[in-house]
Amino acid sequence: METYTRWSFHFFALIEVGVLGLPLLGQGRLPHAVWLFLLVCGHALFAALVASRALDWTRGLRPQPLRLMWALGAVSALLAGTLLALVDRGVGGDDTATALGTLFVGLLGFGGGSITLGIRSRRRVLGLVLGFSTGTGLVLFALDDPVVAALAMALATLFAMGFFTFTSVFSVWLLNAVYELDAARETRARLAVAEERLRFGRDMHDVMGRNLAVIALKSELAVQLARRGRAEAVDQMIEVQRIAQESQREVRDVVRGYREADLGAELAGAHGVLTAAGIACEVSGESAAAGLPGEVQSALGWVVRETTTNVLRHGDAGLCVVGLRVAEGQVVLTVENNGASGATGSGGGSGLAGLRERLAAVEGTLEAGPVGDGVFRVVAEVPLTSVAHEVAS
Incomplete structure (x- = not known):
């Protein structure tokens, strides 16, 4: 202009x-x-x-x-x-x-x-x-x-x-x-990323806040009982140990829920975040995500998450099209945006290399690059037969 x-x-x-x-x-x-x-x-x-x-x-x-x-x-x-x-x-x-x-x-x-x-x-x-x-x-x-x-x-x-x-x-x-x-568009994109970080922070607070408060109270009680020579102090410390172990498990669950992405949730989240950032987003094939194995959903969910993040941070897209389809024994995820400068590979381990490593775990492949007229396309393919064989074995 x-x-x-x-x-x-x-x-x-x-x-x-x-x-x-x-x-x-x-x-x-x-x-x-x-x-x-x-x-x-x-x-x-x-x-x-x-x-x-x-x-x-x-x-x-x-x-x-x-x-x-x-x-x-x-x-x-x-x-x-x-x-x-x-x-x-x-x-x-x-x-x-x-x-x-x-x-x-x-x-x-x-x-x-x-x-x-x-x-x-x-x-x-x-x-x-x-x-x-x-x-x-x-x-x-x-x-x-x-x-x-x-x-x-x-x-x-x-x-x-x-x-x-x-x-x-x-x-x-x-x-x-x-x-x-x-x-304003850049501000909306930064706010969308910040909102996702705040959501993760709230989840961690909800998990750790109550348990840490209980650990602090029981530890103080154990100290008081130990000073009085009461045997119940040992029971309280055992309870503290149990709560600490439970907290570790819950934290792992939260992180696993964040890292091992649910594909359906990621598709819906991508549509919401991109729309909030002023980028028109078209998503198709959400119903096909429900029947996929967990490993495939996690790997493809990461592809959706990383490409969405890079469209927000590095591109100048006005339209992003996300499509999921299952055909001929394999699932294909396609993400296209018309901001060719938003190359997904600009993130080191969390870019193309990181996505290829995650897809390699389920014998999947990833192709990314400009396809003309300012369009950048990311295509992830995962064969379902090999995944089913691994699950069965």
Whole structure:
């Protein structure tokens, strides 16, 4: 979007030269046509420079180009005044007066549009447009032009500057909106990852909080009983040992539930997390996950989890499609996203290498890479016959 905006305003310089400058060379009766053409070219280049610096300021890359903006305004007004003087003197006759009038309006339009790229206040933008338009009418009236002609030129200036100014203001607004949406999307993705971490933290707290409190109380009781020489202190410590062992088992269960992913839950979780991050997600084949062996669900669940995480962290996807199917004695999981920069392999052990190791445990394979048009595809295949044979043995 930023590249499109910048080149659009750079292209305006060519439009200014083509629409306003080249016709001057065809005016045979217009004196100094070549010099006027060169002035138009210089004005177009100056306006393009101001537009580029103003867009840099909009993106926070440079300070506001106030001096260049004032200089462009002064140059535009000076050139416009020169043209009015030529028209007032009747240089070239009535035919050239129309061309000079068009050039006058065009110069103010292109110049004012470039200047407003560097103005954030809408009131100042409106003041700039009305100021140039009103000044045009007053100058023409002071040169003893008819009131109707002065008013028509002022309205033409108002229309031209209003059009280019609206284009500039809308372009800046749209560019800022795109950047804000992109920042909001990244924030949503980080929040989704943080929410998953908090969920795991809450599970650990629920498991350990109560048991640690009981261990602390029973240990204190055992200390008091031991100081009194009571035999029950041994029983309390045995109970503490039992609770500690039970806590270890429960922690392993929590971690196992987190690491050995349930495929159905991971598919539903991927849809929820990606949707919350502003990425359209399509999931198919959830019903096929229920009948798969636990080892296959765990391995493929990790594929879903890792690819989803990498789409959130490393990609710029707008759509992610997840498909699960069972055919010809094997289960195939496909994950596609249109953010080709989100390569799943950028995570070391938890990236492609880690996923291949997990799939190798169930004799599965993994293929990943771009497939054209900015699409990145991950395909995991696991044969069900070998898994069934291992379970039976």
